[in-house]
Amino acid sequence: MSFLLVQALSGLATAATLFLVSSGLTIVFGVTRIVNFAHGSLCMIGAYLGWSLIERFGGSVGGFWGSVALASLGAGALGAAMEVGLLRRLYRSPELFQLLGTFGVVLVAQDAVAWVWGPEDLMGRRAPGLKGSVDILGQPFPLYDLVLIGLGPLVLGLLWLLFTRTRWGVLVRAATQDRDMASALGVDPARLFTGVLFLGSALAGLGGALQVPREAVNLHMDMAMIVEAFVVVVVGGMGSLTGAFLAALLIGQLQAFGILVFPQITLVLVFLFMAVVLVLRPHGLMGRAEDAPPAAAAAAPVLRLGNRGGWIALALLALLATAPLLVGDYAVIVLTEMVILALFAASLHVLIGLGGLVSFGHAAYFGLGAYGAALLVRHLGAPMPLALAAAPLVAGLGALIAGWFCVRRSGLYFAMLTLAFAQITWSVAFQWSGFTGGDNGLLGIWPSAWASGKAVYYWLTLALCAGALALLRRAAFAPFGYALRAGRDSALRAESVGIDVRRHQWCAFALAGSAAGLAGGLYAFAKGSVFPTLMAVSVSVDALVMILLGGVQTVSGPLAGAALFHLLESQVMRATDLWRLLLGLTIVALVLLFPRGIVGVLSNRRERS
Amino acid sequence: MTPPAPHTPSDPLLRVEGLQVWYGHAHILTGVDLTVGRGEVVALIGRNGAGKTTTLKAIMGLAESRRGNVTFDGRPIGTLPPHAIARLGLGYVPEDRRIFADLTVDENLEVGRQPPRPGAPHWTPDRLFALFPNLAAMRGRRGTRMSGGEQQMLTLARTLMGNPTLLLLDEPSEGLAPIIVRQMADAVRRLKAEGLSVLVSEQNTSFAAAVADRASVLEKGQVRWSGRMADLMADEAVRRTYLAV
Ligand SMILES: Nc1ncnc2c1ncn2[C@@H]1O[C@H](COP(=O)(O)OP(=O)(O)OP(=O)(O)O)[C@@H](O)[C@H]1O
Numbered sequence: 001m002s003f004l005l006v007q008a009l010s011g012l013a014t015a016a017t018l019f020l021v022s023s024g025l026t027i028v029f030g031v032t033r034i035v036n037f038a039h040g041s042l043c044m045i046g047a048y049l050g051w052s053l054i055e056r057f058g059g060s061v062g063g064f065w066g067s068v069a070l071a072s073l074g075a076g077a078l079g080a081a082m083e084v085g086l087l088r089r090l091y092r093s094p095e096l097f098q099l100l101g102t103f104g105v106v107l108v109a110q111d112a113v114a115w116v117w118g119p120e121d122l123m124g125r126r127a128p129g130l131k132g133s134v135d136i137l138g139q140p141f142p143l144y145d146l147v148l149i150g151l152g153p154l155v156l157g158l159l160w161l162l163f164t165r166t167r168w169g170v171l172v173r174a175a176t177q178d179r180d181m182a183s184a185l186g187v188d189p190a191r192l193f194t195g196v197l198f199l200g201s202a203l204a205g206l207g208g209a210l211q212v213p214r215e216a217v218n219l220h221m222d223m224a225m226i227v228e229a230f231v232v233v234v235v236g237g238m239g240s241l242t243g244a245f246l247a248a249l250l251i252g253q254l255q256a257f258g259i260l261v262f263p264q265i266t267l268v269l270v271f272l273f274m275a276v277v278l279v280l281r282p283h284g285l286m287g288r289a290e291d292a293p294p295a296a297a298a299a300a301p302v303l304r305l306g307n308r309g310g311w312i313a314l315a316l317l318a319l320l321a322t323a324p325l326l327v328g329d330y331a332v333i334v335l336t337e338m339v340i341l342a343l344f345a346a347s348l349h350v351l352i353g354l355g356g357l358v359s360f361g362h363a364a365y366f367g368l369g370a371y372g373a374a375l376l377v378r379h380l381g382a383p384m385p386l387a388l389a390a391a392p393l394v395a396g397l398g399a400l401i402a403g404w405f406c407v408r409r410s411g412l413y414f415a416m417l418t419l420a421f422a423q424i425t426w427s428v429a430f431q432w433s434g435f436t437g438g439d440n441g442l443l444g445i446w447p448s449a450w451a452s453g454k455a456v457y458y459w460l461t462l463a464l465c466a467g468a469l470a471l472l473r474r475a476a477f478a479p480f481g482y483a484l485r486a487g488r489d490s491a492l493r494a495e496s497v498g499i500d501v502r503r504h505q506w507c508a509f510a511l512a513g514s515a516a517g518l519a520g521g522l523y524a525f526a527k528g529s530v531f532p533t534l535m536a537v538s539v540s541v542d543a544l545v546m547i548l549l550g551g552v553q554t555v556s557g558p559l560a561g562a563a564l565f566h567l568l569e570s571q572v573m574r575a576t577d578l579w580r581l582l583l584g585l586t587i588v589a590l591v592l593l594f595p596r597g598i599v600g601v602l603s604n605r606r607e608r609s
Numbered sequence: 610m611t612p613p614a615p616h617t618p619s620d621p622l623l624r625v626e627g628l629q630v631w632y633g634h635a636h637i638l639t640g641v642d643l644t645v646g647r648g649e650v651v652a653l654i655g656r657n658g659a660g661k662t663t664t665l666k667a668i669m670g671l672a673e674s675r676r677g678n679v680t681f682d683g684r685p686i687g688t689l690p691p692h693a694i695a696r697l698g699l700g701y702v703p704e705d706r707r708i709f710a711d712l713t714v715d716e717n718l719e720v721g722r723q724p725p726r727p728g729a730p731h732w733t734p735d736r737l738f739a740l741f742p743n744l745a746a747m748r749g750r751r752g753t754r755m756s757g758g759e760q761q762m763l764t765l766a767r768t769l770m771g772n773p774t775l776l777l778l779d780e781p782s783e784g785l786a787p788i789i790v791r792q793m794a795d796a797v798r799r800l801k802a803e804g805l806s807v808l809v810s811e812q813n814t815s816f817a818a819a820v821a822d823r824a825s826v827l828e829k830g831q832v833r834w835s836g837r838m839a840d841l842m843a844d845e846a847v848r849r850t851y852l853a854v
């Protein structure tokens with residue numbers, strides 16, 4: 001009994017931090033309508049800043065809390081700078097660009113933090129005066145956690161006062177509802193939003209700095225935090241503070257008790273909880289329909305290659321096929337990966353370009369294909385052809401299940417749901433180490449003897465990928481593809497002429513998933529190993545960047561984008577450790593240069609809708 | 610061509626010259642010219658879709674792509690953002706009301722509040738509640754729970770909290786019961802008596818006739834006629850050409 005109570009209390013302490021970080025995210029979203037991926041990075045920076053300050057000044061009570069406050073203000077200032085430099089230019093951009101732009105900042109922050117503080121986990125000091133524990137029904141409970149538990153409601157109360165009792169708060173709420181009207185009344189929305197980013201980021205930094213005495217500060221905090229905060233915000237209802245508070249409480253308890261019952265899959269529990277809430281209450285616990293983000297920006301029309309295009313494709317294929325005769329092994333390996341990534345990018349393009357569905361978790365299906373093949377080899381000793389055949393099936397099945405949930409929602413919620421499912425598959429691969437090898441992955445997944453030559457495996461890859469691409473292209477210009485596009489441009493109009501939009505989107509999700517799965521299976525044998533990082537958010541984002549580079553408007557765009565991306569990646573990575581920093585800056589530059597989409601069509605379309 | 614406009618003020622408070630607006634590729638205003646003198650009420654009249662709302666929005670800086678000269682109190686405002694224009698003393702009351710539905714009446718007024726402005730009447734919530742007694746009873750009520758007429762009054766009151774010298778009023782009578790329309794007309798005349806200048810867009814010529822000194826008639830994105838309101842009411846031919854449905 002007392003054990004359960006202590007468990008519940010520790011859940012409350014987790015909930016407090018979770019609420020601090022999520023409240024910042026939900027405030028920023030409520031006002032700017034941007035889901036700020038970099039929010040987790042700001043939390044991580046708050047933690048690192050807090051660690052440094054606490055190391056120096058944290059010996060005394062005043063020094064400790066002063067350090068926490070200063071770290072929080074530092075994160076706030078960075079957030080404000082980010083608003084001025086980046087977000088301000090993206091308020092009217094398609095969601096894809098907003099998400100990508102802020103993800104670019106995540107990448108930059110990862111390398112920057114590693115550069116300043118080094119890659120090792122940093123253990124911080126305990127809070128002076130709060131080092132001991134109190135006795136709760138015979139069980140010890142850390143005093144510091146007790147303080148955290150009190151802090152959650154305190155911050156909620158202060159925020160409530162801020163938003164209802166101050167002029168600033170009233171202006172923020174007004175601008176949240178109708179930015180243009182507020183500005184016509186003399187309110188400068190830009191300054192207001194900078195202030196909101198400061199507040200939201202300071203809350204993230206506070207949440208981070210308060211973790212220093214509890215657990216080691218590390219470089220994975222950013223993604224871990226942002227993903228959990230997303231879940232809290234989505235479950236609570238986007239933009240709702242009380243919703244975030246409730247959701248944080250629930251999820252804190254779910255984690256505290258989930259770890260007792262299912263220690264292997266605590267992360268899965270959290271995401272399943274979110275998926276269930278979203279299906280039952282589409283706008284979250286406290287969200288309202290009008291708070292829902294706008295539907296995904298329609299992508300540009302897909303241009304059809306003429307006959308000439310067909311000939312060019314064939315010529316290119318022939319040229320690629322002769323490559324192993326002309327270049328060395330290293331180049332053949334790079335080409336193999338390029339071809340695989342081209343299929344991966346093209347499969348995502350089915351969703352984005354044709355369906356207007358921006359997925360932030362497409363790596364899940366790439367990874368499912370790779371793991372599907374690798375697990376067959378490892379546990380059943382399956383030969384390569386069988387494993388390769390299974391890859392698209394496993395991934396397609398996964399996509400069928402996840403897609404059933406995801407296509408029920410559109411726009412940002414769709415992006416968040418796909419991300420959640422990708423995190424589920426990632427956490428299974430990561431946590432279920434007995435079966436999947438966990439962090440160590442599965443090694444020794446080599447091709448059959450007949451395909452073990454680099455050139456032969458490349459030809460096999462080329463043949464399979466070209467076949468799959470031809471299929472995808474056929475689907476794009478079949479009635480199926482036209483129906484998808486009709487649903488993308490206007491779901492209402494498509495429904496009225498008898499198209500079952502949701503069913504088509506579900507099929508597209510499964511199709512894109514299996515194509516990604518085939519790419520994943522081929523990738524596993526090309527590398528000889530699989531790791532959970534194959535399903536990481538950054539891989540999903542890589543695919544988005546490939547599409548962005550190539551342009552959304554043609555079926556061949558993603559192919560060129562994938563080739564360019566992989567070429568850059570393999571060359572830059574050889575030259576520097578700061579690949580993520582460079583990639584991040586490139587992404588930011590891309591969205592700043594083309595804030596309304598690579599092609600003008602994209603933005604015009606959005607204006608009209 | 611615009612016929613020579615009699616009675617145009619020589620030193621107007623608002624002067625609009627060659628105002629053009631595009632929505633995407635659609636050229637909506639092709640060149641609007643008009644003036645509003647100090648203390649004057651001018652009606653902007655035209656059929657549905659003539660461009661009245663677009664004109665007012667463009668003056669306020671709310672149109673995405675605009676071109677042309679707009680001067681307010683002698684200062685060019687054609688390229689300023691909306692909040693800067695509002696802070697110069699231009700008050701905008703949109704046709705679709707757009708009160709902040711989640712905010713209470715008091716909070717809505719607070720959003721509109723600006724410092725007192727020399728040369729303009731100074732408004733406080735108490736003075737506004739005297740002007741619109743209906744609102745006084747619902748200070749703590751949220752916008753979602755107000756009738757159309759109450760919302761229209763709140764929109765006007767909220768804009769007045771900025772102590773404007775010129776009011777841009779977009780179809781204040783639209784969709785309101787006759788009795789409320791009469792109250793709105795009374796309010797506009799009271800504001801004029803306080804020294805406010807008003808540019809009011811209307812389809813309803815009788816409302817315009819009840820409040821305006823002069824009129825500018827808009828058709829297909831241009832002002833086709835301007836002159837005294839009384840002359841417009843007397844000129845059957847002009848009204849038939851530009852206003853009859
Ligand atoms: N956001 C927009 N995008 C494209 N066209 C628009 C937009 N808003 C208005 N228009 C077009 O501009 C023209 C002028 O519209 P406006 O709203 O200014 O007319 P109005 O005179 O105020 O009409 P009403 O009496 O119906 O309010 C119309 O043809 C309208 O269809």
Ligand SMILES: [Mg+2]
Nearest residue numbers: 661662704780
């Ligand atoms: Mg109008």
